Amino acid sequence: MISAPLSRRGFLAGIGGIGAAGLLGACATGSDSGSSAASSTLTLQSSLSDPDPKAALTKVVEGYTKTKTTLNTIAIETFRAQLPTYLNSGNPPDVLTWYAGSVARDYASKGFLLDVSDMWTGNGACANFSPALKELSTANGKQIFVPTNYYWWGVFYRKSMFQQWGVQVPTTWDEFITVCKTIKSKGAAPITMGTGSTAWVASGWFDYLNLRINGAEFHRDLLAGKHPFDGPEVKAVMDHYKQLLEFIDPKGRSYSWQDAVTPLASKKAGMYLIGAFITSAVPADVVDDLDFFQVPIIDPSVPVAEEAPTDGYFASAKSKNPAGAKDLLSYLASAPAQQQFIQLAKSSNLPTSTQVDTSTFSPLVQKGIKMLGEAKGLTQFFNRDSSDELQTTADTALTKFLDKPGDVNAILTEWQASAKKVLGS
Amino acid sequence: MTAVAAPARRRSRLRAVPKVVWLFLLVPALVEVGMVFWPAVNSFYLSLTEWNGLGAAKPVGLANFRNLFSDDVFLGALKNNVVWAIGFGGLSVLGGLALAVALNRPRRGVGLYRSAIYLPMVFSLAVTGLFWRVQYQPDGTINTLLGAVGLDGWEKQWLANPDTALYAVLVAAVWRQVGYVMVLYLAGLKGTDPTLDDASAMDGASAWQRFRFVTWPQLRGVNTVVFAVTVIDSLRTFDIVWAMTQGGPYHSSELLSTYMFQQGFTFLNLGYASAIAVVIFALALVFIITYLIRATKEEAG
Numbered sequence: 001m002i003s004a005p006l007s008r009r010g011f012l013a014g015i016g017g018i019g020a021a022g023l024l025g026a027c028a029t030g031s032d033s034g035s036s037a038a039s040s041t042l043t044l045q046s047s048l049s050d051p052d053p054k055a056a057l058t059k060v061v062e063g064y065t066k067t068k069t070t071l072n073t074i075a076i077e078t079f080r081a082q083l084p085t086y087l088n089s090g091n092p093p094d095v096l097t098w099y100a101g102s103v104a105r106d107y108a109s110k111g112f113l114l115d116v117s118d119m120w121t122g123n124g125a126c127a128n129f130s131p132a133l134k135e136l137s138t139a140n141g142k143q144i145f146v147p148t149n150y151y152w153w154g155v156f157y158r159k160s161m162f163q164q165w166g167v168q169v170p171t172t173w174d175e176f177i178t179v180c181k182t183i184k185s186k187g188a189a190p191i192t193m194g195t196g197s198t199a200w201v202a203s204g205w206f207d208y209l210n211l212r213i214n215g216a217e218f219h220r221d222l223l224a225g226k227h228p229f230d231g232p233e234v235k236a237v238m239d240h241y242k243q244l245l246e247f248i249d250p251k252g253r254s255y256s257w258q259d260a261v262t263p264l265a266s267k268k269a270g271m272y273l274i275g276a277f278i279t280s281a282v283p284a285d286v287v288d289d290l291d292f293f294q295v296p297i298i299d300p301s302v303p304v305a306e307e308a309p310t311d312g313y314f315a316s317a318k319s320k321n322p323a324g325a326k327d328l329l330s331y332l333a334s335a336p337a338q339q340q341f342i343q344l345a346k347s348s349n350l351p352t353s354t355q356v357d358t359s360t361f362s363p364l365v366q367k368g369i370k371m372l373g374e375a376k377g378l379t380q381f382f383n384r385d386s387s388d389e390l391q392t393t394a395d396t397a398l399t400k401f402l403d404k405p406g407d408v409n410a411i412l413t414e415w416q417a418s419a420k421k422v423l424g425s
Numbered sequence: 426m427t428a429v430a431a432p433a434r435r436r437s438r439l440r441a442v443p444k445v446v447w448l449f450l451l452v453p454a455l456v457e458v459g460m461v462f463w464p465a466v467n468s469f470y471l472s473l474t475e476w477n478g479l480g481a482a483k484p485v486g487l488a489n490f491r492n493l494f495s496d497d498v499f500l501g502a503l504k505n506n507v508v509w510a511i512g513f514g515g516l517s518v519l520g521g522l523a524l525a526v527a528l529n530r531p532r533r534g535v536g537l538y539r540s541a542i543y544l545p546m547v548f549s550l551a552v553t554g555l556f557w558r559v560q561y562q563p564d565g566t567i568n569t570l571l572g573a574v575g576l577d578g579w580e581k582q583w584l585a586n587p588d589t590a591l592y593a594v595l596v597a598a599v600w601r602q603v604g605y606v607m608v609l610y611l612a613g614l615k616g617t618d619p620t621l622d623d624a625s626a627m628d629g630a631s632a633w634q635r636f637r638f639v640t641w642p643q644l645r646g647v648n649t650v651v652f653a654v655t656v657i658d659s660l661r662t663f664d665i666v667w668a669m670t671q672g673g674p675y676h677s678s679e680l681l682s683t684y685m686f687q688q689g690f691t692f693l694n695l696g697y698a699s700a701i702a703v704v705i706f707a708l709a710l711v712f713i714i715t716y717l718i719r720a721t722k723e724e725a726g
Contacts, residue, residue: 081690084478110479196585199673251563253585253674389692396675
């Protein structure tokens with residue numbers, strides 16, 4: 001902090017002084033002030049601060065030799081809070097990690113993101129990406145986002161335990177409830193779910209039940225504020241959620257999503273609806289026993305949609321070197337870079353490029369690719385399809401619902417009121 | 426204070442200060458103004474605006490403050506802060522004082538006890554929070570102990586239960602603070618005059634009377650320090666709550682500071698968050714002014 005005052009005062013003068021946010025800004029913007037000397041250097045601002053993904057991205061960036069590229073890694077909380085400041089500063093990072101969804105669109109509508117439409121046509125790096133991904137990356141008819149990997153959600157279970165309990169993978173809601181009953185009768189908790197310090201996990205079931213009952217279009221519209229949370233459609237969702245409550249391990253209310261993996265791994269719980277990132281949280285000897293199934297179909301007339309949270313990059317509209325930024329994006333989106341990143345990060349993420357050879361990926365990942373490929377529609381996750389602020393209203397409503405399912409009507413009314421406040425502002 | 430006679434003498438002394446010293450004073454003063462006062466003033470301005478960090482802030486007058494007082498989460502947080510200030514302040518002062526009195530007399534192993542009680546202070550609040558979170562787990566130490574002594578009925582999901590979450594965090598915070606307060610009081614007790622205690626004992630005063638009427642009045646100076654430290658610590662509490670519950674379940678352990686953080690740095694409602702910050706500042710100011718008035722009065726008396 002000793003060297004901070006100079007750059008800090010410059011920073012404050014630059015954007016007119018922003019008080020509280022500025023306090024953190026000094027530290028973060030201080031780090032990229034080095035790139036101001038030469039616009040020939042590109043800056044990649046990354047929020048991937050976990051060891052494996054960070055090492056993977058470092059390796060990938062080292063492989064880019066055309067322009068000298070500086071990688072700044074910043075913890076996600078700070079990154080998220082500082083993102084507007086990064087994009088709005090006179091000398092922004094050229095390329096930033098982020099995810100597709102409403103937040104990116106919001107920034108695009110304010111003109112902060114570089115138009116990368118040309119990367120999506122002709123010989124562009126994203127030209128072979130699926131139309132669903134293109135739609136996710138589009139704002140106001142222009143592409144502003146470069147997706148490089150995504151993952152799937154599913155109901156994860158241990159193959160050996162399903163065998164031991166004598167249950168089959170369910171495909172319909174009734175079969176699913178029967179499986180829950182059987183597992184419960186064997187003395188295990190049918191469903192584990194860590195909603196303690198990671199309350200957002202409770203939105204997994206909400207999203208999926210809504211997708212299965214009301215469909216993807218309704219779900220998106222609901223999160224955009226076009227339908228009320230206390231309407232009959234959401235009540236139907238909560239009726240189904242209520243059927244699950246007796247099967248959900250009550251201890252999960254104290255757990256984080258990682259903690260809640262332990263009962264599954266140690267055979268005390270049967271199933272876990274969670275993202276593919278679960279593979280990083282189970283012990284190595286359990287990974288091979290881990291399998292997943294698609295969330296059972298409730299209404300066969302509703303087109304099947306799946307959650308596919310998509311990660312990638314966007315570039316700042318104020319980049320000093322837009323051509324260089326696009327070139328870096330093209331490199332990051334290229335098949336070899338995607339493959340290298342996914343393998344080094346030890347993630348179960350799927351590549352967005354169709355040219356990546358996925359035959360070496362694990363059977364679990366192959367299955368994930370197949371499921372998403374067959375889906376009629378893709379959504380991301382509650383917070384990505386709406387905003388982190390709306391996510392908090394969901395966290396409040398759903399964790400309260402887990403505690404007091406009898407109050408469901410009051411909870412939904414309250415949810416609608418707080419959602420209206422968020423969406424109205 | 427001999428302010429009346431001072432001016433003439435002081436001016437000559439001012440001139441005697443070398444210029445380079447002024448320079449050395451000026452630099453920290455500028456840093457202080459630039460890094461503390463200027464952002465603070467800005468947050469007052471921001472509290473009157475609506476701003477998400479992009480573009481220009483939109484002035485909205487007092488709307489943020491009006492919204493605050495119709496915001497159930499804010500009102501809940503305000504109430505929790507009152508509970509917190511009383512619980513945290515009361516328990517850590519009572520506990521710290523009791524421990525200091527008990528461990529004041531030199532006897533074998535007393536140093537070991539003192540260090541053991543002060544030890545939690547070495548951990549950061551975030552680490553304390555993580556440590557206690559493990560104890561509060563459904564199968565954690567606390568529930569296991571309760572079960573072992575036959576109090577199964579008392580077993581709870583301490584941090585996941587809206588009725589207990591705030592108090593569970595409070596216990597963890599007091600556990601850490603109590604050693605600090607104890608050390609302050611131990612220092613205070615060392616400064617008391619032992620002959621007074623002996624004399625009153627000779628006069629037949631009971632242990633309680635000796636403490637209440639002989640020792641306690643001599644601790645006045647320490648008390649004001651402890652009061653200030655405790656009030657400020659309780660108003661700025663953030664990390665331990667964030668590490669243990671993040672204000673949940675459903676805002677039941679929300680404090681003003683955690684709500685401000687969430688509004689400001691998660692949702693980027695910087696205007697609204699600044700309004701909360703202003704409220705925290707006003708509350709702190711009330712306490713600090715009362716404290717200063719009391720302190721100066723005592724000094725004058």
